[in-house]
Amino acid sequence: xxxxxxxxxxxxxxxxxxxxxxxxxxxxxxxxxxxxxxxxxxxxxxxxxxxxxxxxxxxxxxxxxxxxxxxxxxxxxxxxxxxxxxxxxxxxxxxxxxxxxxxxxxxxxxxxxxxxxxxxxxxxxxxxxxxxxxxxxxxxxxxxxxxxxxxxxxxxxxxxxxxxxxxxxxxxxxxxxxxxxxxxxxxxxxxxxxxxxxxxxxxxxxxxxxxxxxxxxxxxxxxxxxxxxxxxxxxxxxxxxxxxxxxxxxxxxxxxxxxxxxxxxxxxxxxxxxx
Numbered sequence: 695x696x697x698x699x700x701x702x703x704x705x706x707x708x709x710x711x712x713x714x715x716x717x718x719x720x721x722x723x724x725x726x727x728x729x730x731x732x733x734x735x736x737x738x739x740x741x742x743x744x745x746x747x748x749x750x751x752x753x754x755x756x757x758x759x760x761x762x763x764x765x766x767x768x769x770x771x772x773x774x775x776x777x778x779x780x781x782x783x784x785x786x787x788x789x790x791x792x793x794x795x796x797x798x799x800x801x802x803x804x805x806x807x808x809x810x811x812x813x814x815x816x817x818x819x820x821x822x823x824x825x826x827x828x829x830x831x832x833x834x835x836x837x838x839x840x841x842x843x844x845x846x847x848x849x850x851x852x853x854x855x856x857x858x859x860x861x862x863x864x865x866x867x868x869x870x871x872x873x874x875x876x877x878x879x880x881x882x883x884x885x886x887x888x889x890x891x892x893x894x895x896x897x898x899x900x901x902x903x904x905x906x907x908x909x910x911x912x913x914x915x916x917x918x919x920x921x922x923x924x925x926x927x928x929x930x931x932x933x934x935x936x937x938x939x940x941x942x943x944x945x946x947x948x949x950x951x952x953x954x955x956x957x958x959x960x961x962x963x964x965x966x967x968x969x
Contacts, residue, residue, distance in 0.1 A: 701761045701817075706790045709817065714801050714847065716794040717760065717817070722787060724754070727780035728772070736767065740785055749819075751855040757793030758855065760817075764788045792817065794862060798850050804842050812837050814848065814864070822862045824848055836868050846871065 710719040732739035747759050765787040772781035794800065802822055806813030814822040826835045840846060847870040852863035 703763055706761055714799050716798050716800060717792050720789050722789045725782050726785055727782050755791050757791040760790045760792055762787040762789050794850055794853060796850050796853050801845055801847055804840055804844050804846060807842050820860060822864050824864050824866055836866060836871055
């Protein structure tokens with residue numbers, strides 16, 4: 695049983711409705727040959743045979759089988775052809791087939807980017823290589839504007855499904871990519887324009903009126919005056935204290951001189967009396 699591809703039926707139906715997926719849904723009636731030992735459980739044997747074909751190129755369908763649904767066995771008794779040991783049964787199912795072709799347009803996700811090529815993954819399984827044209831300078835290649843994880847549209851130019859792994863080579867749809875890039879630029883510009891939130895300020899309201907300026911000036915001048923007056927008052931008090939101290943010292947010296955003079959005069963009078 696192949697475990698390479700596991701698709702959900704809802705996903706496959708959505709892809710089958712997309713014209714750029716190269717996936718088709720087709721009701722198929724075909725003849726399957728089973729070995730005799732598979733007859734013990736016919737239904738499981740047929741499912742195992744179809745599961746083994748998933749992910750491989752089928753020449754009968756000209757494509758790769760992705761999944762199936764509504765499996766029915768159309769006959770209860772098998773047939774043997776030309777004395778062969780295989781037993782043939784007619785079965786019917788709805789097949790989902792990946793059928794790419796040269797010139798088809800596909801969508802994919804960029805999973806690798808380099809200066810020489812882009813790697814694209816389609817339907818989560820198949821790899822596509824998109825090389826840079828050799829005649830085109832690297833700096834002019836439109837692939838330089840694509841980022842990993844981005845979805846791109848391309849056309850198939852080389853296809854080989856007969857190998858063990860399908861080989862798909864494509865080229866970018868430049869017109870579609872330019873439209874996408876232009877749309878992204880416009881979206882970025884619109885987003886930046888919407889994100890700018892300008893709040894306009896009425897500067898007339900923020901200016902202080904003349905009355906407030908006058909009050910502030912008067913208040914500041916009064917504060918300055920009060921500070922100056924306080925400083926002047928302190929200086930005057932200090933000067934007055936110094937003057938008073940000087941005068942008191944001077945008066946003290948005068949009193950001492952007068953007292954000395956009186957003492958001298960009294961001593962002189964006493965000497966005269968004795969003599």
